[in-house]
Every structure is written in structure tokens, then in C-alpha cells.
Amino acid sequence: MDWTWFHRFGSPPHLYGLAGKLTPWFAWPAALLILAGLYGGLALAPPDYQQGDGFRIIYVHAPSAWLSLMAYTWMAAAAAIGLVWRMKVAHAVAASCAPIGAWFTVAALCTGMLWGKPMWGTYWVWDPRLTAELVLLFLYLGYIGLRSAIEDPQRADRASAVLAIVGVVNVPIVRYSVEWWNSIHQAPSVMKFGKPSISWPMLTPLLIMFVGFTLLFVALMLVRARGEILRRERQSRWVSEVVAQ
Amino acid sequence: MSGFLSMGGYASSVWPAVALTFGIIVWNVVAARRSFAAARAEARRRVSMEQAP
Numbered sequence: 001m002d003w004t005w006f007h008r009f010g011s012p013p014h015l016y017g018l019a020g021k022l023t024p025w026f027a028w029p030a031a032l033l034i035l036a037g038l039y040g041g042l043a044l045a046p047p048d049y050q051q052g053d054g055f056r057i058i059y060v061h062a063p064s065a066w067l068s069l070m071a072y073t074w075m076a077a078a079a080a081i082g083l084v085w086r087m088k089v090a091h092a093v094a095a096s097c098a099p100i101g102a103w104f105t106v107a108a109l110c111t112g113m114l115w116g117k118p119m120w121g122t123y124w125v126w127d128p129r130l131t132a133e134l135v136l137l138f139l140y141l142g143y144i145g146l147r148s149a150i151e152d153p154q155r156a157d158r159a160s161a162v163l164a165i166v167g168v169v170n171v172p173i174v175r176y177s178v179e180w181w182n183s184i185h186q187a188p189s190v191m192k193f194g195k196p197s198i199s200w201p202m203l204t205p206l207l208i209m210f211v212g213f214t215l216l217f218v219a220l221m222l223v224r225a226r227g228e229i230l231r232r233e234r235q236s237r238w239v240s241e242v243v244a245q
Numbered sequence: 246m247s248g249f250l251s252m253g254g255y256a257s258s259v260w261p262a263v264a265l266t267f268g269i270i271v272w273n274v275v276a277a278r279r280s281f282a283a284a285r286a287e288a289r290r291r292v293s294m295e296q297a298p
Contacts, residue, residue, distance in 0.1 A: 034270070042263070043249060053253035060266035100273055107269045111262040118258050216270065223277040227284035240292040243285055 013238040015089045016229050019222040026219035033212030037063075040205030048202075057115040059205060063213040065108035068136060069171055071101030071217060075143075076168035079161035088232050089225075091157035094164060095147060096224035100217060102140035109133055120184055128177040129185040132170060139167040153232055 009015065041059030048055035075097035082090035112130065113123040124130065143160050150156035178185050189198045198206075233239050252259040 038263070042259075047253060052255060054255035054258060056252065056255075056259050057262045060262050064266055064269075099276065103269050103273055107266050110265055114258045114262040114265075118255060216273075220273055220277045223281050227281035230281075230284040230288045234288055234291055239288050240295070243289040243292055 010085070010087050010089055012089055012092075012229050012233050012236070013242070016226055016242065019226050019229075023219055023222045026215045026222065030212050030215035030219055033208050034216065037205045037209035037212055040208060045202045045205055046199075051119060054115070054118050057111055059209055061108060061111040061115055062206065063209040064104045064111060065133065065174075066210055067213045067217050068101055068105040068108050068133070069174060070214065071097045071104065071221075072136060072139070072164075072168065072171055074217075074221070075101060076164045076171075079164040082157060083161045083165070088157075089229060091161065092225050092228035092232055093221065094161060095157070095228050096221045098140055098143050098147075100220050100224070102137060102144065104213075104217075105133065105137040105140060109137065125184055127184045128181045129174060129183055132174040132177050135170055136174060139163070139170060143167070 038059060042056055045056070045059075047053045075094045078090045078094040078097065081087055082094060109130075112133075116125070117123050143163050146163055147156045147160045150159055177183060178187050230239060230243075250256060
């Protein structure tokens with residue numbers, strides 16, 4: 001098998017340039033979709049028969065939670081690729097995912113608390129899903145803390161990669177917690193096998209938000225990854241050519 | 246319009262949740278750009294130091 005594409009793809013200057021070109025193609029559609037999804041969810045979708053207009057928090061809560069899990073999965077996969085193939089750019093991608101994922105874990109937790117207060121009567125319960133999402137935040141913070149504690153970037157890459165890979169076990173726990181255990185948290189309405197259990201006028205804005213948040217994550221990750229590549233390649237000749245422009 | 250703003254009595258939950266998420270999105274855009282700009286400035290400084298006699 002011809003592996004040249006793999007090495008070309010993994011070459012830092014190639015990826016640096018590619019990421020710069022791709023960013024607007026993710027960022028602008030993300031902005032449009034998120035604004036459209038918010039309008040659809042807050043203004044157009046009909047109120048829920050049980051939760052009234054309170055259910056509209058789903059349009060910011062579920063996409064944030066989705067982004068928090070997606071970022072971790074990407075981070076762990078990139079870290080594993082970086083470890084196995086000793087690929088610098090993969091470590092750069094992994095390091096870029098962590099702050100984004102951590103922020104949207106905070107968003108998922110806080111919007112969930114704001115939703116919990118009127119519906120469950122409390123901001124917080126030590127429910128399996130809520131606890132696992134909190135553990136996700138601690139994994140992100142541990143990863144970020146470990147990186148900043150190690151001076152040498154390559155050692156930081158390797159040590160934090162191990163943490164990222166071990167922690168990925170928490171992702172299916174968050175995802176399936178509402179099915180494995182008796183949970184106060186409602187069961188999934190979209191991300192499940194078979195037909196979604198919410199009606200199309202409610203579902204469409206939510207799907208738009210999911211796509212928008214996915215594109216937003218990729219755009220943010222690309223911008224951060226370019227910086228991380230520059231930090232790792234500071235000795236290289238191509239960097240001096242790129243920043244001199 | 247007032248019905249939209251009152252969110253059927255859930256305004257005190259819905260609007261803070263929307264505002265918080267929106268704020269986190271905006272902050273992430275700013276932070277990502279800053280992180281890249283800092284790395285670029287750092288690299289530029291290093292290059293100019295190497296080129297200095």
C-alpha cells in the first residue's frame with residue numbers, strides 16, 4: 001500500500017496551510033446554522049405538551065453536550081494516532097480539542113442545571129448522567145493541567161495522550177448512562193436506534209443545531225491546531241517563511 | 246412578542262441558558278483566535294531574533 005498520502009497529510013506545513021484554507025468553510029456555515037437553529041427552536045417550534053416552553057433549553061443543552069463528547073472522542077483518537085505513529089500534528093489536534101471540549105462541558109452542565117431547576121425542582125442531583133458529565137469536565141481539566149505542568153512539549157504530548165486515551169472510557173458511560181441505570185435524566189429523543197421520539201417541527205431545529213455545533217467545533221479546532229503546530233515546529237525553516245509573510 | 250420573551254413562564258431558565266451558551270460560543274471564538282495569534286507572534290519574535298546580527 002502506498003503511504004505517501006499519509007505522510008503528506010501528516011506533514012506540519014501542509015496541514016497548517018490546509019487548516020487555514022478550510023477554517024472559513026466551517027466557521028461561516030456554523031454561524032448561519034446556529035442562528036437559524038436558535039430561531040427555529042426558540043420561536044418556531046411548538047411548546048412541549050408537558051414542559052411548555054421550558055423544553056426549549058434542549059436547543060442549547062443537547063448540542064453543547066454533544067460537542068463535549070465529540071471533542072473528547074476526537075482528542076482521544078488524535079492522541080492515540082500521535083502516540084502510535086509519533087505524529088506531531090496529531091498531538092497538536094489533541095491539544096486543541098481540550099479547551100473547546102472543557103468549555104462546552106461547562107455549557108452542558110450549566111444549561112442542564114437551569115433546566116433541572118423548574119423540571120426536577122433542583123439544580124443538581126448525583127444522577128449517573130450528571131455525574132459522568134462532571135467527570136468529563138475533570139478529565140478535560142486534568143488533561144489541560146498535566147500539559148501545562150510539563151515543560152517539554154513532546155513529553156507533555158505523550159503523557160497527556162495516555163490520560164486522554166484512558167479517559168475515553170467515560171464517553172460511552174455518559175452516552176448510555178440513561179439506559180443502563182435508572183436515571184432522573186430523560187432518555188434520548190434523537191440519538192437512538194429507530195425513529196426519533198420527537199415531532200419534526202421540534203426535531204428540525206435541533207438537528208440544525210447539532211450540525212452547526214459540529215461545524216463550530218471543527219472550525220475552532222482548526223484555528224487552535226494551527227497555533228499548536230507553530231508551537232511544535234518553531235525550529236523549522238518553513239515556520240520562519242510562513243510568519244515572515 | 247411578550248409571549249416570546251416570557252417563554253410561558255420559563256423565562257428565568259430559558260434565557261440564561263441561551264445567553265450562557267451564546268457567551269461560551271463567542272468566548273471560544275475569541276480564545277481560539279488569540280491562541281493562534283499568540284503562537285504566531287511568538288514564532289515571529291523568534292525568527293527576528295535569529296535574523297538579528
